[in-house]
Amino acid sequence: MNIKKIFVVMTIMVFVFAMTGLAVAKDTLVVNTYTSDPAPRKAMQELVVQYEELNPEVDVELNITAHEDFKKAIRVWLSSDNPPDVFSWFAGNRAEYFVDKGLIMDISDVWESENFYEKFPKAFQSISVFDGKAYFLPHNYYWWSVFYRESIFAEYGLEEPQTWEELLTLGETLKENGITPFAIGTKFRWTAAAWFDYLNLRINGHDFHMKLMHGEIPFTDERVADVFKKWKYLIENDFFVEDAAAYSWQEGLQFLSRGDAAMYLMGQFILDATSEEVSNDLNFFRFPIIDASVPVAEDLPTDGFMVPAKAPHPELAKDFIAFLGSVEGQRIFGEDLGRLVTNKDMSADIYDATTNKGRTMIEATDKLAQFYDRDMSPELADKTMNSLMEFWHNPANYKQIMEQMESHRQRFID
Amino acid sequence: MELTIKQKKKIRRAAIFTALLLFVLVWLLPVFGALLTSFRTMDDLMNNGFWRMPEKITFKNFGTAWSEGRLNRYLLNSFIITIPSLIGTLALSSMVGFALAKYKFKGNMALYLMFVAGMLIPFQILLIPVFKLSNELGIYNSYWGLIMIHLVFQMGFCSFFLRNYMITIPDELSEAARIDGASEFRIFYQIYLPLSKPALAALGTLEFTWIFNDYIWALVLLRDDKLKPVTAGLATLKGNFITSWSVLVAGAILATLPTIFVFIFLQKYFIKGLTMGSGK
Amino acid sequence: MKRKFVPWMFLLLPLILYTIWVIAPTIYTFYLSFTEWDGLTSPQFIGLENYKYLFDDPTFYKSLINNLKWLIIFLAFPVVVGLFLAMLLSQDIKWARGFKASIYSPMILAPVVIGLIWSWIYQPQGGLLNNTLTYIGLKSLTRGWLSNPETALYAVIGAAVWRHTGYVMLLFLAGLTSISPTVIEASKIDGASAWQRFRFIILPLLKPTTVIVIVITMIQSLRAFDFVSMMTRGGPFNSTNVLAFYMYSEAFRNYNMGYGAAIAVILFLIMFVFIALYLRQIRKGELE
Incomplete structure (x- = not known):
């Protein structure tokens, strides 16, 4: 082949590409989110379109990155001189961590001017306001519970278990009929962390749980061993699907969809990912009570938005934040995704029956947590979740696992 | 029964042939598997194995990967990044190769060894500083950040390769030109560069696939989805279509189209590049 | 006098760029490895702390051992099989060209692409491997290849081997063509058996190629990143972690940039041994 020709063609291509690159010089608002599953992706896109219609002079560029990649990439974005203007993020330690590092813009003025101090329930201030300044915009939240196939329960005459013993009995019945009690996919680990959260909340209560999450209690504490013992029983008695670690949480769903498994401990967003037929057959119950003397607590993760300190277009970003906190900016997430939204002015009849049932459940809850890797420092969470996976593989070793988790905590507090 | 040497040889060949055929069939199983997957639906695969x-053949997976999975955008980005890097690295390396091959000067050997070492170092050692550098130069999250690191990092191998090629070109030509009063740059540009065409073609093909x-680097130096090359794009696809393996595999196949093109049409250069570079 | 500057005229721009993007960063990483740096505030000098921590870090050792396993398997399988295939294919065999092309075709694919396809092959439900095993009556062998810590590393290496073997074969084929046929013919006349011929004639003549192959294989196995990142991200619980990936995840996921730099330095030092070997081989070639 003629080298010269190839060179000429390549050079022309480069110029063409360079020109197309130059053409985009208009000021745009860059929004990066992790709403990558089809349903939330669509909701987020619609939200942006809605905003653009209200503000025809603004061009929003929405970059959607898969959840796991997003968590990894965010720090690079924030520490670069060229961050997005707005990004979606998790409330809790994960948010506070960035605020402490000075990476997040103070949006108190938006909270003031839009009166979010009044419009959001007071509880959201503790996760959004640090040292008197607001940094986080809580947008929507969802509950965790045990989702189950109504048809399977009906077929074997089962009822929603209220207590641990009832859950175990129910599991035995399912197994006798060739159905695995719990579907799960632990490839990205946090689905397993949910089990730790719930067992710990039910056995040791909210105060203990939060202290443990904040690294104030050693993992070698006997009370943590109680958690692992209960969990070990479930794993060793085949309450979970085989090879759980091979699947993402969405892949884990296939067991539920096919009816090979009956239940899945998951957040409300499970309904985003199931087919309509399965969604209609899914119901949920509160994670069973283990110790009746322990006040009931739930994981209630809140998702929201933040503005990086170095955001190129702070004014546009703040305007978008104001929109996200408004009733209009939250409607789609409530209506289409069934999330609970933070603005109190939102009329309750936008929610469907399932979401309203979730609301009722939360209202009867004493204490709230965010989630394992949202309450704990990200690095400690990352390392200890590895330990949880190791425990899952070899539950008999839980004592050693506890020591391993403790050594991570020791390094963390140093 | 006595077999003649010729017969023996024939049987041996037939045996080797059969063994190789079986080996290659097993070896290519992943490729067949991928093709088979990409034309089927997930339900079909899960239910029937x-x-x-x-049950039926579908092209939908490719369409989904191409448009919804944004493979179209990612592939375009790959070209935008690869082509300038390739041209730049070949241009600069041929200069280095020429200088190292044709001039005796102090430090020649040291520079040569430095470039060789440079092509072998683990690029992990460069990740953090280059991320920081790109950020400070304002080319983080742009094509340029990636183009520059590819262009410069690949110079190690390319200089090594071209130097070793040019050293085999006889000196008589340049001597004659010099007597005619040609400048050193002209000697490089009009004599050595054209004579190095075979090496440049081989190297270019090889470097194309590498870059x-x-x-x-795409993982570390880019933020926006719209800038990602197809490799990083596939990782994104894996996150977004986490349960649809048939779409993912279709995406993987689409992502390899350019390199398959290279494989089919430029195979000769590709192999030459590989073996010339390390055959020394 | 003027002639002295001529080579530098050609070298100036490339060397400036090379210094900025390769040499300076390498040195800077050495410096960073003595600091604590979160990538945001400025690096704090902490002396040898990172290295102390490193030599006490089980994940570091785990990754190092995994790298070693990777290396051993890479030396055993692709090199031996690659040589064997090259010996077979250098003969006059029907379809030899097609066979060669089929065997080395994987190496043209990006590791990311191969990683993705092999992840699917290893998928416990619906994947090619378990399906095939079930189909041929070996259901008992099926498992979650990438989720089981006993098999995950080997499964990842398997995908990498698939890519690397063809490369080795090509290098040996090139080496074999440089051996003059008369040497081989002469040995045949002397009545040497095929094995003797291979052991005492061909193998010694292939030595330069073999050295290159071994060095390249070692460097490839120490650089391993893409497969791990795409297939397992080092999991389950670090059972497939390797130094290159551990460095990346410490630096860019946990933002221990200084610690990541220390891992990179160790990786660099290990590889430097092989790089030095390679440089020596090259210098030897130059002096001849």
């Missing part, structure tokens, strides 16, 4: 006749296949 791999080794049953598919095209890069993943880690």
